[in-house]
Amino acid sequence: MEVVNEGPAVSVLRLGHRLVRDERTSTHLGLVARAFGAKEITISGKDDETAESIKKISSRWGGTFKVSFTDNWRTFARNWRKLTNGLIIHLTMYGENLDLSLVKLKQENREILVVVGAEKVPGDIYNLADLNISIGNQPHSEIAALAVFLDRIYRGKELYSTHLGAKVRIHPDPRRKVVLNLA
Ligand code: SAM
Numbered sequence: 001m002e003v004v005n006e007g008p009a010v011s012v013l014r015l016g017h018r019l020v021r022d023e024r025t026s027t028h029l030g031l032v033a034r035a036f037g038a039k040e041i042t043i044s045g046k047d048d049e050t051a052e053s054i055k056k057i058s059s060r061w062g063g064t065f066k067v068s069f070t071d072n073w074r075t076f077a078r079n080w081r082k083l084t085n086g087l088i089i090h091l092t093m094y095g096e097n098l099d100l101s102l103v104k105l106k107q108e109n110r111e112i113l114v115v116v117g118a119e120k121v122p123g124d125i126y127n128l129a130d131l132n133i134s135i136g137n138q139p140h141s142e143i144a145a146l147a148v149f150l151d152r153i154y155r156g157k158e159l160y161s162t163h164l165g166a167k168v169r170i171h172p173d174p175r176r177k178v179v180l181n182l183a
Helices: 023-035 048-061 073-084 098-108 142-154
Strands: 010-014 040-044 066-070 087-096 112-116 131-133 168-170 179-181
Touching: 010 023, 010 073, 010 142, 023 040, 023 048, 023 142, 040 048, 040 073, 048 066, 066 073, 073 087, 073 112, 087 098, 087 142, 098 131, 098 142, 112 142
Parallel strands: 010 040, 010 112, 040 066, 087 112, 087 131
Antiparallel strands: 168 179
16 A cells, blocks of 8 residues: 555454355455555465455555465464564454554554454464554444454545546545546
8 A cells, every 4th residue: 555654564464264254354454454545465375366355456446455365374374473573463352452552563663464363362372472552442343443453553544535546536525426447
């Protein structure tokens, strides 16, 4: 995404994707990741339908957002850390307070891999992560948790950023749908 902004580059790792059952949620997770300023999503497992749906949106609405898969998320996360020297952040309702964590993240100013689950996550993610952060201590959803986290990291600046190579762009209008054709 030719974004944004001040703030660290963020990648997303989605654990526990189940074929068919999670297709819609993982697609929405990818779309939220893209629209809220992350640069890529990696999904544990393999699902061509999900990848295709996210890629279709990116091709029409622009940007450089990437979708990939891993069959070993632990190795993926450890390699990501070695490669980037970044921080692995696990979003969980059991984690530390978001506001306090954001202060730490701002001081560190390092690339971030955000990990979100589907149902119950494997217990070792709590230790593998550098920080376990809650978006409130109530159970809700990985999509909501990711959206709030990214919005707080980028302080809302990601919402109206430009996506290079877009074929269409919305011209905001209080009453009508106005879509500019750029292709
Ligand atoms: N009991 C699970 C947990 O550990 O958060 C809830 C599973 S929830 C259906 C799926 C994912 O949503 C979780 O793995 C977590 O990444 C995210 N999530 C749900 N509620 C959250 C919260 N309050 N704060 C941060 N992440 C949350």
